[in-house]
Every structure is written in structure tokens, then in C-alpha cells.
Amino acid sequence: MRIVAGFLRSPEGRAALDRAIDETRLRDGELLVVHSMKGGERDEAEQVMTYRAEFEQLETRLKDEGITYRLVEYARGNSPAEDLLKAAEDESADLIVIGVRRRSAVGKLVLGSNAQDILLQAKCAVLAVKGEE
Known part of the structure; x- marks a missing residue:
């Protein structure tokens, strides 16, 4: 089974x-x-370095857990949802695992929702996980 997950530092992303x-x-x-970044925009250098350091720590964790894995980092200017959906399609994924959080109706309208886009557009099963509150 091929499983795809995004890398986010939020409680939902970790869950x-x-x-x-x-x-x-x-x-x-x-x-x-x-790991999806908006490459070419004003990504703060410190934020990018923090993400990369945590990404490297994740690799150590996955090695220690003894599972088969690959880590990819995209800076193509796409939304995280677009990158996750494209990766899942390219890899013929069986499952996408995403974190979700409660948002107001206005928040969804104004900012959009990566989780909603993934749920509605994925060609495979999607498992939505809540983060700890």
C-alpha cells in the first residue's frame, strides 16, 4: 500500500x-x-531552515521506525493541496493522510481549504485526522 502525507509543523500536521x-x-x-513550499516567494530564510531541520529529524525517525519511506520537497509555487494531490497521483497512492482543524465559515471562504480540496479531488481514499487541542 502506498500512503502519502504532507509535512506540516502544526498540531494537525503532526497528528x-x-x-x-x-x-x-x-x-x-x-x-x-x-513538504510543499511556495518557492520564489518571500519564504523567510529562518522558517525554511527550521522546516528543513525538522524534515531531517523526520528522516531519522522514519529510519529508526524501520518503514519504507521517501521524503520529497517541492517549491513549485503550488498550494500544498495541489502538491499532495499530484504526488498521490504520480505515485498511484492508495491513501492520503491529512490533518484537519476547525475553521469558521468565513475563514474557509476567505482562505480556502487545502483539506477540502484534497477531500474533494483525491482519486484515492483520504484519511482525515484531527490534531490535539
Whole structure:
């Protein structure tokens, strides 16, 4: 089974990644972790370095867990939803694991929702995981 998860530093992102690791182990699958950046924009250098350091720590964790994995980092100017959906399609994923959080109707309208886009457009199953409150 091929499982795709995004890499986010939020509680929802961490919960989704933990669950993706559990699902990968449970199903003796392969995990693809996608880190999506808006390359070419004003990404703060310190923020990018922090993400990269945590991404490297994740690699150490995945090695220690003994699961099959790949880490990819995209800076193509796409939204995280677009990058996750494209990666899932390219890899013929069986499952996408995403983190979700409660948002107001106005927040969804103004900012859009990566989770909603993934839920509605994915060609495979999607597991939505809530982060700790």
C-alpha cells in the first residue's frame, strides 16, 4: 500500500504524520512525505531552515521506525493541496493522510481549504485526522 502525507509543523500536521506512519507500519506499506513550499516567494530564510531541520529529524525517525519511506520537497509555487494531490497521483497512492482543524465559515471562504480540496479531488481514499487541542 502506498500512503502519502504532507509535512506540516502544526498540531494537525503532526497528528496526520503520526497516523500515516502507523498506517504504513500496519499495512506494511510505503510512505511518501511531501513538504510543499511556495518557492520564489518571500519564504523567510529562518522558517525554511527550521522546516528543513525538522524534515531531517523526520528522516531519522522514519529510519529508526524501520518503514519504507521517501521524503520529497517541492517549491513549485503550488498550494500544498495541489502538491499532495499530484504526488498521490504520480505515485498511484492508495491513501492520503491529512490533518484537519476547525475553521469558521468565513475563514474557509476567505482562505480556502487545502483539506477540502484534497477531500474533494483525491482519486484515492483520504484519511482525515484531527490534531490535539
